[in-house]
Amino acid sequence: MMIEQTSIPEVLLITNKKFGDNRGWFSEVFRLSEFEKAIGGQYKFVQINESFSMHNILRGIHYQNPHPQGKLVRVVSGEVFDVAVDLRKNSPTFKQWVGVTLSAQNGQQLWVPPGFGHGFFVTGEHAHFVYACTDYYAPQTEHCIAYDDPELDIKWPIILGKMPLVSEKDRKGKAFNDAVLFE
Numbered sequence: 001m002m003i004e005q006t007s008i009p010e011v012l013l014i015t016n017k018k019f020g021d022n023r024g025w026f027s028e029v030f031r032l033s034e035f036e037k038a039i040g041g042q043y044k045f046v047q048i049n050e051s052f053s054m055h056n057i058l059r060g061i062h063y064q065n066p067h068p069q070g071k072l073v074r075v076v077s078g079e080v081f082d083v084a085v086d087l088r089k090n091s092p093t094f095k096q097w098v099g100v101t102l103s104a105q106n107g108q109q110l111w112v113p114p115g116f117g118h119g120f121f122v123t124g125e126h127a128h129f130v131y132a133c134t135d136y137y138a139p140q141t142e143h144c145i146a147y148d149d150p151e152l153d154i155k156w157p158i159i160l161g162k163m164p165l166v167s168e169k170d171r172k173g174k175a176f177n178d179a180v181l182f183e
Contacts, residue, residue, distance in 0.1 A: 001014055001015070001016055001034050002014070002015040002016075003035075003038040006098040006100070007093075007096070007098055008097075011098045011110065011112060011113065012038055012039065013108055014035075016028060016108075030072070039113075043070050043134045045072070045133065046134065046136055047135075047137060048130065048133070050130045052126065052127070052129070053126065053127050054165075055122050056159075056162065056164050057121070057166075058170065059120055059166075060119015060120060060170065061085055061118065061119040061149075061154075062117065062118055062119065062142065062144055063087060063116065063117040063143055065087075065141060066141050067135050068135065069114060069133040069134055069135045069137075070112065070133070070134035071133055071134075072110075072112075073102065073110050073112060073129065074102060074108070074129075074131070075102045075103050076104055077104050077127070077128035078104060078125060078127035079101060079102070079103035079104070080122050080124070080127045081101055081121045081156060081157050082100055082101070082110050082118075082120045083097055083119045083121075083156075084112040084116045084118055085118075085119075085145070085154070086116055087115055087179070088115040089181050089183055095151070095152065095176070099155065101123065114135070117145055119154075121156050143179060144170060144172070145176055145179050146174065146175060146176075147166065147173060151177060
C-alpha cells in the first residue's frame with residue numbers, strides 16, 4: 001500500500017499495488033498496521049457497505065453528527081469522482097474539499113475521516129462502490145448538504161447542460177450555512 005496525504009492532510013489517498021501475470025492479479029487492499037501508522041491513530045471498522053449506481057448519479061454530501069463515521073472508500077467496478085469536505089469548525093482546512101477519481105482500474109481508495117462530509121459522482125458507465133465505516137449507520141443523525149452549494153463550490157465533473165441524477169434526500173440537501181457542523 002502506498003499512502004499519500006491530499007491537500008487536506010487527514011484525508012488520505014491509498015494506492016494498492018497489483019501483482020499479476022497472465023492468470024490474473026492479486027492486491028492487498030488493507031493492512032491495519034500501515035493504515036494506523038499513516039493516520040497516527042486507531043480506528044475500528046464496524047460496518048461495510050456497498051452500493052451500485054449508474055452513470056451521472058450523484059450521491060452526497062452525507063455525514064452523521066453525532067456519531068460521525070470515518071469511511072475507507074473504494075470502487076470495485078466502474079469509476080467515480082469522490083469528494084471529502086471538512087466540516088470541523090475549528091480545523092485549519094474547514095470548508096475545504098478534496099476530490100479524486102477512484103476506479104477499479106486505478107485501484108485507489110480514499111480515507112474520509114470522521115468530521116467530514118462525503119459524496120461521489122459516477123463518471124463511468126456505472127460504479128460498484130464499497131466502503132468500511134468506523135461507526136454504525138444512524139439515520140436519526142444523518143445530514144445532507146446540497147452538492148451544488150455555492151459556499152463549497154465543489155468542482156464536480158458534470159457535463160455542461162446535463163444535470164446529475166440525485167435522490168429526493170439529496171435534492172433536499174441543506175445549504176452549507178444551515179448545516180449541523182462539528183465543533
